[in-house]
Amino acid sequence: MIDEVWVCLTCNPDLNGIFIEATVTDRDQSARCSISCSRTNVVFIEVDGEALSSEEGGITSTALDFTPEEIFGSVAAITEKEIEMLFKGINVNLRIAEFGLNRIFPSKEVSSDFESGSLGYRIRRYCLAASAAIMSAHPCQL
Secondary structure, eight states: OTTTTSOOOOOOTTOOSOEEEEEEEOSSOEEEEEEESSTTOEEEEEETTEEOOGGGTOOOOOOOSSOHHHHHHHGGGOOHHHHHHHHHHHHHHHHHHHHIIIIISTTOTTTGGGOOOOHHHHHHHHHHHHHHHHHTTOOOOO
């Protein structure tokens, strides 16, 4: 889809955290949506150039039902089995990301202009590649 210019993808290294803006167009209509801070926090929706209010179909995010203190406090109580499951999930996600880097973005053209080498950049790049691999519906072998 990228090669056929159906999809254009850019990365802004000046933004931290999650920020996604997508625009979809066809012959008669267009829509734009912005997500910020978390993948469920839609902050802006526009249809045919008109912004929608939250009452008109905007999506509100739900509050987390745990705090950072609870997360850090639970680390001391984690079991060996839970640690194994965490690493299993990490390894699956890394394989998906590597598939995306090698098969979907093999030339690295998408990110070459923003190459910084920082840990934050590399994490965002792996997340982008993993998301692209998952959304491509390609039957990657894990």
